Amino acid sequence: MGGRDTVFDGATPARWWHRLDDGRLQCDLCPRDCRLHEGQRGLCFVRAREGDAMVLTTYGRSSGFCIDPIEKKPLNHFLPGSAVFSFGTAGCNLACKFCQNWDISKSRAMDRLMDRASPQQLAQAAKDSGCASVAFTYNDPVIFAEYAMDCADACHELGLQTVAVTAGYMHAEPRRDFYAKMDAANIDLKAFSDTFYFQQTGAHLQPVLETLEYVVKETACWTEITTLLIPGLNDSDAELDALTRWVADRLGPSVPLHFTAFHPDYKLDELPPTPPATLQRARRIALANGLQHVYTGNVHDREGGTTRCTGCGETLIVRDWHAVKRYELDARGACRHCGTPLAGRFAAGPGGFGPRRIPVRLAGA
Template structure:
């Protein structure tokens, strides 16, 4: 892997037992030297947590914005979509598992610096760039730099995300985003733990944050899986939560 794809990060802290804890997402991976987090693209090196996928992108495609899906954010416009390797969840129904669980980033990803992506999107007549296929919170440093380059050219930045991120990095990440589609994957802690390897409460906290404390336009998607997250009771509880919040 090119050395340029490895960058320092700031959301981590030292533990008394000598390990370092990553503070980007609620997984709170506790790492010894040379270890990677569950997301695989963040790991410990030189007594800090580094990102290993900066400038490494894949899955380039020009889509209608409705495919993200965002139905009320510049409808009819085009968006340049891309992702990287890795993910901080482990959804058993993942449609992009070949990217989200890849451990071969050099063969999977092309080099694409933030300014290059923004210029390409502008050249192709896109209104926005979307971070998709895998969750951009795990490569937030790269995503934020791409968003900044987009804003310099008058383009928008869109996060397609599961919303599984801690409060402090969440504030910085969404300060760079214009829109988001948040995958609310189910509405029970059991589903999140068993099927996704995550936590419902953390995602609901992100949704509340987006509505109450930001100007980010966001829409919510729930993929219904028969006999897993589609019971009448669960859907009723989810709709009630949306109405009340």
């Protein structure tokens, strides 16, 4: 797919679809397999049928731009301390009742897409802002894959890295195309139960497991995993044991896993927030099952944000919220004490961006 030099105010041609015998068009991007008559949109609401073709309606249009710490994605083993230029669009191909960004991901109002930028404009803005990478986030980049992939090409031309923050719910062919252009990803593993996935997200577990195995084993994309723990829904010892054993056995012990705290929102606003003790219990289970790098998020827990050497056990990175307070890696990303390499992608030293969040308005947007 070639890059585009201009911003499209309307729809742009989509990939990954085919015509059915009954005249409908089937979207082949994700396992929802939406089948559309003229004028209909998929569940994501941003992929639509116009005439005899599928189009993406949000190419070049964003719900906003912001400079974040990379640890907020969360990525703890990818360019620690660096700034990441973050943006999303509208819509989502999941229907999570607990969505923490529901005002963006569930929006059907195009007036939320106030900021516009071509891939080249976006990459240049990230470069000019001193960012090391660009993150496709806030809503799931799977649904705006064409735009994200073109942005990734533009970023790589300027020496920037690319990050996908995603639920990983997509088919094999677009998965190959998409992750070939991503340098890092944080993939949600929302639970380890198909019942949870179906009842709480309207999706299924198996395609996400397939995405995780593919990205970790078959690509060069650095991968970390996040599980949002929701009281009473996915936080039992049995489920946490099964989830963490699967990660250790199928993906490997060095893949970082983040347990993050739920706060009441969207359609689950009557549930209590996740107690810090639940996150700490989940972390203990994961470590006991052989995972080497297990973190807690959305709570203040310095131990749950600390990275230790798998060789000598020394503390390598201390984080306080999203700020790097101590850094004991050499220029190769290895422990300064014993020389054991730390799994991840590291620069010569830590960035100094800190816990700030800086909204950005692009010139001409």
